[in-house]
Amino acid sequence: MSENTCVTIFFFFMAIAGPAWALEFKSGKSKSTYLPLPVNTQTPVYWYYTGWPAGFFGLVSGVGWVIESRPVAMIGVFGGLLLAIVFLTWKPDWLKPDWLLWLEANYDAATLRFMYYQARNDEAAWVERAETQAGLEAWAKEMEGLYQAWLRQRYD
Numbered sequence: 001m002s003e004n005t006c007v008t009i010f011f012f013f014m015a016i017a018g019p020a021w022a023l024e025f026k027s028g029k030s031k032s033t034y035l036p037l038p039v040n041t042q043t044p045v046y047w048y049y050t051g052w053p054a055g056f057f058g059l060v061s062g063v064g065w066v067i068e069s070r071p072v073a074m075i076g077v078f079g080g081l082l083l084a085i086v087f088l089t090w091k092p093d094w095l096k097p098d099w100l101l102w103l104e105a106n107y108d109a110a111t112l113r114f115m116y117y118q119a120r121n122d123e124a125a126w127v128e129r130a131e132t133q134a135g136l137e138a139w140a141k142e143m144e145g146l147y148q149a150w151l152r153q154r155y156d
Contacts, residue, residue, distance in 0.1 A: 008065055011076075014058025022051025028097030049091055053083035099136055107140065114147040115140065 024030065025048040057080025064073030093101060103112060119126035130136045 008062060011058045011062030011065055014054050015062055018051045018054030026095060026097055028099050049087040049095055050084045053080045053087055056080050056083055111144055111147050115143045118143055
């Protein structure tokens with residue numbers, strides 16, 4: 001297999017795999033992968049936001065490679081990089097799963113960090129309870145109560 005064929009296969013693989021990865025995240029099925037750490041560090045979950053930019057990179061760069069147009073390929077490379085930076089900074093709501101949007105709409109950031117921390121401690125139980133919207137709501141209420149009790153204990 002020639003170098004050109006391998007590069008073309010890579011580009012078009014990215015064009016398919018990137019958006020597929022982003023759509024899998026948007027579906028909300030793999031809840032445990034979205035639990036960020038309770039500290040202000042970048043965690044692997046944010047890489048889900050790079051699926052669409054990776055698809056753009058793969059498609060445009062692949063087309064540029066196939067038609068042997070270096071400017072088109074460079075637009076794909078730098079356009080994909082720019083989109084990735086924008087999506088990693090902005091984290092658009094249309095890329096987030098519905099259950100996460102519900103949590104963000106109903107709870108403040110401090111409560112969410114506490115919830116994420118508790119879910120990380122018992123991830124299997126959290127995933128099981130969060131399978132349905134009713135289970136997620138019950139878990140969120142329980143976590144909010146625990147957080148309020150923790151705050152009272154800490155500051156009283």
